[in-house]
Amino acid sequence: QLDAEITRNEKFWNFSLMPFVNYFDNYIYLNPTSSYYESLQIYEYTQSRVFRYGGEASIGTKPLQQLAFTSSVEYVYSEQLNGAKKGFTLPFSPPLSFLFTTNYTINPFWKFQNINIATDYRITSKQDKIVPPEEKTPGYNVCNLSLMTDMQLLKNVKAITVRLKLNNVFNTRYFDHTSYYRIIQVPQPGRNASLSVTIPF
Secondary structure, rough: OEEOOOEEEHHHHHHHEEEEEEEEEEEEEEEEEEEOOOOOOEEEEEEEEEEEEEEEEEEEEEEEEEEEEEEEEEEEEEEOOOOOOOOOOOOOOOOEEEEEEEEEEOOOOOEEEEEEEEEEEEEEOOEEEOOOOOOOOOOOOEEEEEEEEEEEEOOOOOOOHHHHEEEEEOOOOOOOOOHHHHHHHOOOOOEEEEEEEEEOO
């Protein structure tokens, strides 16, 4: 196994590259079969020699003190070197994906401090490198929004942290290739919101 990390940080921008290479002499995984039991697909534990490589790269910029942009890409390639599925990838292999993130900090006012608004937009390519009888998964784009702030309600009392997040803003119907739910045609969650409050004591 070989892992590396290259980073560069400057005043207005930063860059990172994290590649990896793996060789497994006896990789054990769940191998999909063409058999079903009560409408559920049967998997068998299988062992194979596997070669895998990939990594993540990101670049960010901060044109203003309150504004930051980050772009990143992730990729993984796997290949089985022997066995019945020789030449194929591994089941549930993640496809190529890109993530674009924006963070904006708002000046404190009233009882609100450390106010941060963030958006992330993920572009995921289709996954057509599969292991039979796996099915191909189409690509998708998903946008999320979030707001986080500290609230100082009382003097001499620690501030509480409030996080509000809106996931899948455009209510995109999509399947995650790394999820078992796609096998039974259950898509990922549609538009949904979550609120969390952290109270220190």
